[in-house]
Amino acid sequence: MKAIRIGQGVDVHQLVDGRDFWLGGILVPHAKGALGHSDADVLLHAICDALLGAAGLQDIGYHFPDTDQNWKGADSKELLKKVVQLLKKQDWQIGNVDASLLLEKPKIAPYIPQMRQTIAGILGISPNAVSIKASTNEKMGYVGRQEGVLAFAVALLFQ
Numbered sequence: 001m002k003a004i005r006i007g008q009g010v011d012v013h014q015l016v017d018g019r020d021f022w023l024g025g026i027l028v029p030h031a032k033g034a035l036g037h038s039d040a041d042v043l044l045h046a047i048c049d050a051l052l053g054a055a056g057l058q059d060i061g062y063h064f065p066d067t068d069q070n071w072k073g074a075d076s077k078e079l080l081k082k083v084v085q086l087l088k089k090q091d092w093q094i095g096n097v098d099a100s101l102l103l104e105k106p107k108i109a110p111y112i113p114q115m116r117q118t119i120a121g122i123l124g125i126s127p128n129a130v131s132i133k134a135s136t137n138e139k140m141g142y143v144g145r146q147e148g149v150l151a152f153a154v155a156l157l158f159q
């Protein structure tokens, strides 16, 4: 093994009425959805940034600027696929990804297996190497008031 690198990513989006709630690459039934230029998938964005960070390839805003009409309403799975291509170009392989979600509602546990499957498929690794955890913010702050959703991720790359 030539090198091992770790990266971290954080993302936050507002939750508003009248938007689909895309999370971890799947559509989660909920009264509110995340607001953003793309489909606003906070979990995939945090994972993109963790992967880019580990490779020293700047961040998601650099590669997919929200001023670019190409990415308006974009499926974040496509953004993640592009990040994986960038890593491949530099011979990086993905070891694992560990992510945490902070949101008050809805309960995410039933959707986690499908999210792991979806993300692992894009990353080309086993679902066992994609961890997703979810927690509430104990009714405090903007997450607690259901005004926003927050995601954190770390990723390990190797060559």
Ligand SMILES: [Zn+2]
Pocket: 011, 012, 013, 036, 040, 041, 042, 045
């Ligand atoms: Zn985002």
